[in-house]
Amino acid sequence: MNMTWLMRMARWVRHPPSMLQVKIVAAVIFAVIAIVVIDKLGYWPEWARLNPKAMRAIRP
Known part of the structure; x- marks a missing residue:
């Protein structure tokens, strides 16, 4: 695992996304499914x- 991803996960643990962001992501996933x-x-x-x-055919 890359150190950048570990830092990003640590930041998410300290500052989790808002409930609105969670609902938006869930709605997008539901729409795709x-x-x-x-x-x-x-x-x-x-x-x-x-x-x-x-x-x-568009590609050269």
């Missing part, structure tokens, strides 16, 4: 999907 589940079930609209072949 919901989108993945909706996509895996097949309910995500086709127009909202990326075309991986088109993305590869």
Whole structure:
């Protein structure tokens, strides 16, 4: 483990994030999980999907 990470963890122990920050992170994680589940079930609209072949064609 890098010393920078140890210092960051020590700072978090001394000054933990606020409850608002925890709620925001939890909401973002929940939204990502919901989108993945909706996509895996097949309910995500086709127009909202990326075309991986088109993305590869942009690169030189």
